[in-house]
Amino acid sequence: MEEARLLITCPDRPGIVAAVTGFLYAHGANITDLQQHSTDPEGGTFFMRVAFTASHLDLARPALERAFQEVVAERFGMAWRLAFASERKPTAILVSKPAHALLELLWRYRVGELPMDLRLVISNHPHHREEVERFGIPYHHVPVEGGKEEAEERILTLLEEAGVELVVLARYMQILSPSFVERFPMRIINIHHSFLPAFAGANPYRQAYERGVKLIGATAHYVTEELDQGPIIEQDVVRVSHRHGVAELRRLGQELERTVLARAVRWHLEDRILVHGNKTVVFV
């Protein structure tokens, strides 16, 4: 049974849910899940995700989209998009030396928990080739020693040739240039190994150790031009104490990084995330 998802953002006013669900019902869609949120019913912004079975639609996709635009979207000034579960997003993973986040994604990908079309893995290190190729995924080693610009250019070419729409930074330790980020607006997910906004930048575990915090965290966020400042998708923490040195913080934090990144990527792949300003609405 084909599942489709309709994602909507528009100024809030009466009648939106009725109009959207009435339209879907009239065209043979059976709603399986509906979630909505309004920042303020009086003059705020309205967000909605409707999941529905698309097996009995009375129109083909282009006609349905045209009709929705004309009948509903224009009336309410909607920004919207329609996604089908069967159209898995072409995805690339970028990774540096630490393998834990990469492996977590690969393993969940294999058991079917991450419904992506994983096209390639790119790293500035050669180490993960065997591991990645075992999963049948092409591995590209793009060293940065020859120049960061050249490396980024090479990566962009690889991503474009592969038709990639989502880039996952699974502990990729190179800072991406603004022009790179611009090419994938709200389509680059990074895992930062701290509870942002605390300990942005380099060596967050050392920073956490030196500040003496009693919990450490990990944050998955969309990448924007400003380092570690993009919309937060998911965060989690784990308790630590004076007994934990930097190495123990790293070990405990890696567990967090793995699960937090995997959650964020899954939500993106399932079209559960709407971005509003520098924040996310996540319908889970």
Next chain:
Amino acid sequence: MEEARLLITCPDRPGIVAAVTGFLYAHGANITDLQQHSTDPEGGTFFMRVAFTASHLDLARPALERAFQEVVAERFGMAWRLAFASERKPTAILVSKPAHALLELLWRYRVGELPMDLRLVISNHPHHREEVERFGIPYHHVPVEGGKEEAEERILTLLEEAGVELVVLARYMQILSPSFVERFPMRIINIHHSFLPAFAGANPYRQAYERGVKLIGATAHYVTEELDQGPIIEQDVVRVSHRHGVAELRRLGQELERTVLARAVRWHLEDRILVHGNKTVVFV
């Protein structure tokens, strides 16, 4: 601005959301929150909570309810009810000796976090009178020494005279008879000091200590005829270790009991809970 909530349970089939939201829109309601759930889009049960501002309805409440029944509810075989935020539920708290859960509810009531109409507190102990009366709430001491049946009869009379619709057992250590429970179906909330179904019955902290669990819990549930077997509304846990004796488990557990019970009561008062079989759907 008057807030109303419509709660619906019915067999799932296409068109429910469109019918309900179309009806509300047609009658001047502005939806502020909508949550729905289906156990299975094919032949399952459908649940929905719609919150809307009722300030500009075109019909008075009885006419609106009649219209909804005729136009929507009958067509889909709905069990449904309409609640208004301004109609605070007449509530009684029953409590035995430990005061922590009672105090938590009283504090939150006073600061406006529990939108109930608290009519009385009943206890089989005289101890809490001063504390309760300070809040302007009548306190009734109903001892059980004279016979459990007589006590229950006396409590029932007090509840009826006060027009109570919700009974909160804030660590009330007497088991209620089936005939009592029957009078308040899914309208008695109990806090049990364990992570149910583990450690049902008496002395759960001692049971937990003796089993050597590494987390202890608390469970808020609706009371049914079978002890500690009713639909679970909310649960939470806290980490413990070999260092914690029974007294420490009790101290740590009391924090849980307070917050878990307060959450469950608030959700009930805000009409966020639908019961299905022996389980709850909680729209938070």
Next chain:
Amino acid sequence: MEEARLLITCPDRPGIVAAVTGFLYAHGANITDLQQHSTDPEGGTFFMRVAFTASHLDLARPALERAFQEVVAERFGMAWRLAFASERKPTAILVSKPAHALLELLWRYRVGELPMDLRLVISNHPHHREEVERFGIPYHHVPVEGGKEEAEERILTLLEEAGVELVVLARYMQILSPSFVERFPMRIINIHHSFLPAFAGANPYRQAYERGVKLIGATAHYVTEELDQGPIIEQDVVRVSHRHGVAELRRLGQELERTVLARAVRWHLEDRILVHGNKTVVFV
């Protein structure tokens, strides 16, 4: 049975535990709990807390302290102190308008969970008088409108007259001057309503809302000259989402503030905290 606690900080080297426990055994102490920590067994700093029953000591306290200094402490270059559970620390609570943290402390004090000698409550608002005096605790209203310096002077006088050794800021919204802080080094505990170092300063819930974090926190710390920069004693977090506005963050955060502050105060009262640089070692 009298409980005593010996707290030690010194350069780490072999033989410390043997020397301390041998001394205690020789003088009739029965160790009930021993915890130690070393930042590095080679040249690091060593911390220890030993709890023991002092009922059968062969020396009176002054003689015991003198002997310990001569026989053990000097040999290892120890900073140390001896505390007796029966000597409850004279404590003051400072509070502004929000009552939740104050009430939590009062209630736990009454049921015996906070072994302090609570001597007075001081507030820049008159509101909590009745509540506090009910517990038999003097309440002093010290307004700041007449000048911050005068107010601080007045508070200092009150604290000194009452012989206070521990000052708890239970949401006291005035910034204390460096000279005030100096009078109570590592003896002022503040609750900050964020997960420090994130959202230091004013309006942390609004800051958290605007950054769009997925967890909010609370931090109990010792007050030092720099605002919100002192050694962290305890932190905790709670999950939030796009559904929570600033008011809901505040409501959820207040639960955290209450429990986090209560834990920190209890640990201080039980002599479980050692400060090292700008960090704490907490033996729980």
Next chain:
Amino acid sequence: MEEARLLITCPDRPGIVAAVTGFLYAHGANITDLQQHSTDPEGGTFFMRVAFTASHLDLARPALERAFQEVVAERFGMAWRLAFASERKPTAILVSKPAHALLELLWRYRVGELPMDLRLVISNHPHHREEVERFGIPYHHVPVEGGKEEAEERILTLLEEAGVELVVLARYMQILSPSFVERFPMRIINIHHSFLPAFAGANPYRQAYERGVKLIGATAHYVTEELDQGPIIEQDVVRVSHRHGVAELRRLGQELERTVLARAVRWHLEDRILVHGNKTVVFV
């Protein structure tokens, strides 16, 4: 630097810590970590774990053990053992079809987080051979179709030939016979996919779904003759709601199973667990 650990259980009475640490100091050990616990200082049971660097001991191991037995252990009636970090415990993993717990252990083993000597993996399914052999670990497929007794006999032979001391059941779905369990007292660790004692036995996720709990858990415990009744080593939980069907509970629960089992195995390998009756003392 060689790390050694001394684990002690004995009746509590004054002088134990002094005697043990005095002995260690006298023989050139430098204590790096000491943790102790008493069920009751008056007539209870005392537990201690002392970690120390063994590089400068004045006696060889057998002589040291003899001396400790004579000088200290006999005097206090101690059960004790000495372990060296360099002597990694010979370990076997038993697994059925689900691979998640096995993979987690293999990954952590490879990156050095599980200091075991992993000698073999045994499964009643052939599926994991390639995965396991990639890590250089022998894989044995022991089907149970030919008879459970024969299979168990075959497994025992494999374990004995490999000199295994620790058996980890990483979701091994066969019940072990009492005679098998007897061969490895407190040396078989199982992961059960529920928060024990709730939902012991088969299909815990389905049981949890049907009871409508709001948190699901996982429990690592030592295996004893009675199914799912052995001493609990570690537990953890994750929040769920009415939105989660059995498949989602399973997916969420697998994350828990992985981390909870990995923690328990690490603690065992680091000699952090003492068993007392049907409970554990875990020094972490």
